[in-house]
Amino acid sequence: MEVKVYEGYNLEELIEKAKKELGEDIKILHYETIEEKRFFFLKGRKKYKLFVEPVEDDEPIEPVIKFEELLDKIEDIIDKKIQTTLPKYAQNMATPENLPPHIAPNTVEDKASKVLSELTGDALELANLLIEKDVQPEVAKKVVMAACGLDIDTNKWDLNTVTYKEALIKGIKENIKFTGAIDKIIEKPGIFAFIGPTGVGKTTNLFKIASQLVINKNKKVAVISTDTFKVGAAQQARTYANILNIPFYSISESKKLKNIIEDLKEMDFILIDTVGRSHYDYWRLGEIKEILTGIQQEIKNILTISCNFKNEDAFEVVYKYQTFFPIHSLFFTKIDETKKPGLLLNLPVETRIPVSYLSTGQRVPEDLKVLSPEVIASYILGE
Structure with missing residues (x-):
């Protein structure tokens, strides 16, 4: 499939131009930001380069139907595999659907x-x-x-x-087990990947930690983003990185990630921001796992969970992600958006996964706490 490249000074206009020329069903592969050079102190204009792949609509119907049927069968197999390998806490979760018909919940x-x-x-x-x-x-x-x-x-x-x-x-x-702050890690570089569903605040909270490491601990930090799907995601992360004056990379391939990490071996910490994916989207979770594989150093996966999740949804997120990734710790976000923070106890007690951080708001880097027994007790009791 041919990749089309559009250049201009307005990203939204480039997207609309691509849709007019190629149709509404386009696939945005990537975009780059280029600062045009000017003389002396004059600031150059920001230019965008958009990479788009058209989606052909004249493909035969028969193969598509067969592929979807195959996809359904494979997902059924994955579901059955997950059910047979669930952690103990998940196996013991009784729901109305799996209770005998004569027993009411x-x-x-x-x-x-x-x-x-x-x-x-x-x-x-x-x-x-x-x-x-x-x-x-x-x-x-x-x-x-x-x-x-x-x-x-x-x-x-x-x-x-x-x-x-x-x-x-x-x-x-x-x-409950506690990891403490990530600067306690001895090996160099310490590589941490932030994983979790869409909208839980991975990018913002990654840069809260990065800010504390750089400003308060004087550590050498680099950030790598694998989120090349959502328009603006990499640009937001790059803006944070520019403010902190730390290296930033945007990648979408396992080989490129491996090469970059080898180049960053003198760093104290490498923080990897992954794309948000539904815990039911096995294929996309597999893509994230594929990108993160092939690295010689151990990657510690931090699973971000929103405190405003319902209990059953939060447990689903944990054990679905756990089938793809070894979880180093739980990072709780959006504690300021709930009055019933029971997840702070439910998840770590039942799953036995250690906890690391708690996000208390949107400010970077202030609204971040390292979790401890005292911190959890205070929030549970409403202090």
């Missing part, structure tokens, strides 16, 4: 009452408070039990700490 209140039947006093109060924050009953019990002792009068478990926060911190330390 319990209400949240009934389920919580049964799960918490062994607790009493302040322990029961704290567990119910956690459930109000959208913490799952089993997780609430597990966390609270770590700070309990047996009450002789009732033969049930009650808190052995003075405050709820002390109990919660104790339970979090017992049940």
Whole structure:
């Protein structure tokens, strides 16, 4: 297929021109920004080069139908494979669809009452408070039990700490692993890939970390973007990189990524920004995995999860991504957009995946916290 190149000073006009000439169904492969040179102190105009591939509409119908049928069959095979290799926490997640027909799912209140039947006093109060924050009953019990002792009068478990926060911190330390800030990594360079669904804030939060490493830690940092699909994504990342005066690369091939990383071996950290993909889009997830393979150094994958996700959606994201990538840590975003941050406990307790960071807003680099038992306890209790 022939690739058409359009040059001009307005990216939107170039896209419209391509559509008029080639039809609405075009595939935007990539675009570049060129600063025209001027004399002395005069600033040059910004010029764009747009690479477009036309989509032919005269392809025979029969092969397309057969391909889609094959695609459906392959996706069914992948689904079955995922179900047989799910992590333990995912296998134990009962849904109305997989319950026997004569058993109706319990209400949240009934389920919580049964799960918490062994607790009493302040322990029961704290567990119910956690459930109000959208913490799952089993997780609430597990966390609270770590700070309990047996009450002789009732033969049930009650808190052995003075405050709820002390109990919660104790339970979090017992049940959640923490990586700390990524500058604790010893090997050089430390390579981290930020992966996750569309719209969770991967790019913004990657540059929050990059800013802290460069400004506060005086580290040598480079950023590589593999997001060549979304118009403006690479340009946004390049703008951040220019502000920090750090190397930035935009790539779409595994071989090119490998060569760039070899050239950046003197860096302290290499942060890779990946394209956002639905956790149900197996093909696109496979593309991301293919780009990241072939690198000799270990890539630590940080999975970004929005705190405003529903529990079931968040668990789906984790175990679908986990079938493609080894997850180094969970990075929680958009805590400022929810009043019920139960995911801060539910995901790490049930999946046993360590946690690293929490995004508290849009400001770069201020709105970022390294997760700790105290930080999670404060947000769960609404402090």
